[in-house]
Amino acid sequence: MSISELIKARTSASSYDPSRQLSEAEINELIELATQAPSAFNLQNWKFIAIRSAEAKASLLPLAFGQQKIVDAAVTFIICGTLEPHATLPAALKPTRDAGIIDEAIYNGWIGAAQNMYGENPTFQRDEAIRSGALAAMTLMLAAQDKGLVSCPMIGFNPAGVAEAFALQATDVPVMMVTVGYPGSSNWPKKPRKQISEVLTFA
């Protein structure tokens, strides 16, 4: 299947086969692919919690208003973006400088620019957390689709409850959750999209 076909074939799946699990290696591979997504300045301001044990699923279920797919899917990823990304950029970007991809001047320039853009701007920090988390989430969902898995992005959960139950840090913003697993038998077909002319203009 080509990537275009894969993109068109992907649907948000609520029905999973509860008998089929994913190994830790398979989950690692999905996150390795998800983190190929771009982020501003290569911030990589994201974090992933893979909920797969029966105990963790049971903790998460009421925080997601009882949605059964959390129990049935092999894994539910809590995808976080992180605030204060300017504080973590020097370490995150160091391997890019050490590999010689950017030089010392660009390294220092980006760190200064990030300080200026995010330092005093909590709204922009939150935007960036959502943006980076969503870019990684989309990459994750397409990577899963390519492996014969299905997925569903979820925003219906209690973020404060999730933060407490899974010991998130104050800088971790839960951007969305994504269930991943083998499909069950009762998934909806693809939902229709708006006409292109409704959403695209040329200039």
Next chain:
Amino acid sequence: MSISELIKARTSASSYDPSRQLSEAEINELIELATQAPSAFNLQNWKFIAIRSAEAKASLLPLAFGQQKIVDAAVTFIICGTLEPHATLPAALKPTRDAGIIDEAIYNGWIGAAQNMYGENPTFQRDEAIRSGALAAMTLMLAAQDKGLVSCPMIGFNPAGVAEAFALQATDVPVMMVTVGYPGSSNWPKKPRKQISEVLTFA
């Protein structure tokens, strides 16, 4: 190339071949693929402006702090998420109901849920605009990569200036810009990513 290889091969490209353009049909196809991305309730709370004329590029250039890729890339997409998505959901979701994918009860239930979630919550509206726009942007970049094109997400621009220059509505949030075109000769290699163990935990 498999989707996994494509995801790994994608880099953010600042160097474009200014002699190679994209047709309106090719741009339409990219947006058709981008809008296969999921959105909460199938809100489709997104909008795309394809900047490709010399005049529009000249207007955008200073608003993006003179970044030359805007001139050299075939097209720069201004990707917007839209606020007040609960107001546009009844129309956006109607084709899904009319196709029989969801029934009347689910249709009304989702509209009510969206009213409750977004109606009095401007932060959640903005989050949703960023989230939907970023999911579409990531899909767009991978679709472009599959066609032999390169892309670059950009957050370095003046959003108020862009809103004014391109007559955005008050509900349009510019989530990011994405340049797309044929590669030039001086693009960086892929920047290193954090170790998986730094960003992933199991529960």
